[in-house]
Amino acid sequence: MRRRQQPPLAKRHGLDPARIRMPEDGTWRTVRDFLTATESRISPHRIDAMFAAGEIVDMAGPIAPDAPYVPGEAVWFHRDLPPETVVPFDISIVHRDDALLVIDKPHFLPTIPRGGHILQTALVRLRLELDLPQLVPAHRLDRVTAGLVLFVVDPTLRGAYQTLFQDRQVRKEYEAIAPYDPSLALPTVVRSRIVSEKGRFTAREVDGEPNAHTTVELLDHRHGLGRYRLTPLTGRTHQLRLHMNSLGVPIFGDDLYPTASGRAVDDFTDPLQLLASAMEFTDPISKSIRRFQTALSLERWASEDTP
Numbered sequence: 001m002r003r004r005q006q007p008p009l010a011k012r013h014g015l016d017p018a019r020i021r022m023p024e025d026g027t028w029r030t031v032r033d034f035l036t037a038t039e040s041r042i043s044p045h046r047i048d049a050m051f052a053a054g055e056i057v058d059m060a061g062p063i064a065p066d067a068p069y070v071p072g073e074a075v076w077f078h079r080d081l082p083p084e085t086v087v088p089f090d091i092s093i094v095h096r097d098d099a100l101l102v103i104d105k106p107h108f109l110p111t112i113p114r115g116g117h118i119l120q121t122a123l124v125r126l127r128l129e130l131d132l133p134q135l136v137p138a139h140r141l142d143r144v145t146a147g148l149v150l151f152v153v154d155p156t157l158r159g160a161y162q163t164l165f166q167d168r169q170v171r172k173e174y175e176a177i178a179p180y181d182p183s184l185a186l187p188t189v190v191r192s193r194i195v196s197e198k199g200r201f202t203a204r205e206v207d208g209e210p211n212a213h214t215t216v217e218l219l220d221h222r223h224g225l226g227r228y229r230l231t232p233l234t235g236r237t238h239q240l241r242l243h244m245n246s247l248g249v250p251i252f253g254d255d256l257y258p259t260a261s262g263r264a265v266d267d268f269t270d271p272l273q274l275l276a277s278a279m280e281f282t283d284p285i286s287k288s289i290r291r292f293q294t295a296l297s298l299e300r301w302a303s304e305d306t307p
Contacts, residue, residue: 008057009076013119014127017076024071031056031075032065042079050077084120085266091122091129094148094292099285100161101126101135101151102292107271111140111149116265122149139165142238144255147174147276147294160284170281173231174240175219177273177300178249180226187217190243194236202256203237205246212236214243227301229277240274252300273300 009017020035028034032051036044047056054062056077063075089106096102103122110117113124127135138150138161152158164170191210196203213233220227226249230240238257244250245257253272255261275298280291 007076008059008061009078011127011133012078013081014124014133015078015113015118017078019074019076021074022069022071026069026071028069030065030069031063031067034069035075046080081118082116084116084118087120088268091125092295094295097153099152099154099157101130101132101153103149103151104294104296105141105146105149105276107144107146108268110143111137117143123151126151136162138162139170141276144253144272145174145274145276146271146296146298148279148292149276150279150292157285164281164284168234170279171231172276173229173278175275175277175298176228176230176240176244176251177298178226178228178244178251180218180221180224181247181249184218184247184249187215188247190214190216190246192243192246194239194242196237202260203239203242205242212239212243214240216243216247225301241272271299273298 007017007019011017020039022031022034026034028037032047035042035047035056039047048065050056051063051065056063056075058067058073058075087106087109089109091106091109092104094102094104103126105111105122109125110121111123113121118124123135123137127133132153134155135151135153136155136158138152138158141147141149150161152161191213192205193208193210194203194212195206211234215231215233217229217231218226219229228244228249230244232239241251241254241257245254250257251272251274253270255263255272275294275296277294278291280289282288283290
């Protein structure tokens with residue numbers, strides 16, 4: 001197996017530096033010419049400041065702005081971070097050993113850095129708070145969904161655990177709070193074809209061979225609310241939200257289905273009432289059955305317990 005090249009810059013804020021490879025067919029005269037032409041998100045002035053501070057490096061160390069362009073070679077640097085609103089909720093640890101870390105992710109916290117969410121993500125916060133710079137997620141959970149996420153502590157084992165999720169060898173259970181419909185025959189298996197398109201926040205169901213399967217069960221109901229267990233066989237984008245909507249009982253707090261609400265990214269009120277409540281799998285290392293359960297509860301249902 002080809003070994004991954006270690007970057008010549010240390011992590012910053014728990015993040016690896018960006019690695020920029022110079023194309024083989026490039027005709028730029030210098031590395032600066034290349035970066036100012038291709039890094040549209042960074043101003044030439046900022047690139048010059050990074051060169052002056054020694055923040056743009058190759059494997060030998062900091063490089064000068066007039067360093068020649070070398071096709072096929074690479075440079076590294078840390079990108080400036082976007083401004084972020086702090087997500088004011090804690091991450092709870094469900095389980096930790098030398099191989100795995102299982103957490104309860106709060107609503108509104110992304111699992112991994114993406115777009116405008118960098119420091120305020122579960123991965124970066126855990127790397128910093130627990131001093132685990134090599135931590136990686138074995139799978140992802142939507143930003144607005146709370147509950148269990150499994151991370152791999154030992155970098156030599158990441159492939160084994162990530163493969164479990166890629167190959168659908170993990171049984172996942174979710175809990176949802178949605179309207180109670182006494183005419184709905186449950187349990188049922190919802191099957192549909194879900195497609196998502198680049199550049200769109202929403203997915204949609206279309207005609208065709210089903211590629212998404214969810215078992216929906218009613219666990220309890222009171223005062224017009226239903227507490228449901230959702231067991232997905234597949235993992236399509238927004239699958240559980242779409243399937244509950246298709247049954248006529250959209251999940252409370254859903255800001256996309258049936259209608260997009262335009263909620264601001266820093267609006268932490270009325271969270272989606274969807275919780276990754278349990279996961280179970282055969283451990284690829286020990287071969288034992290492992291099951292983890294959330295310690296969280298959904299506020300819409302919990303509030304009904306208060307007289």
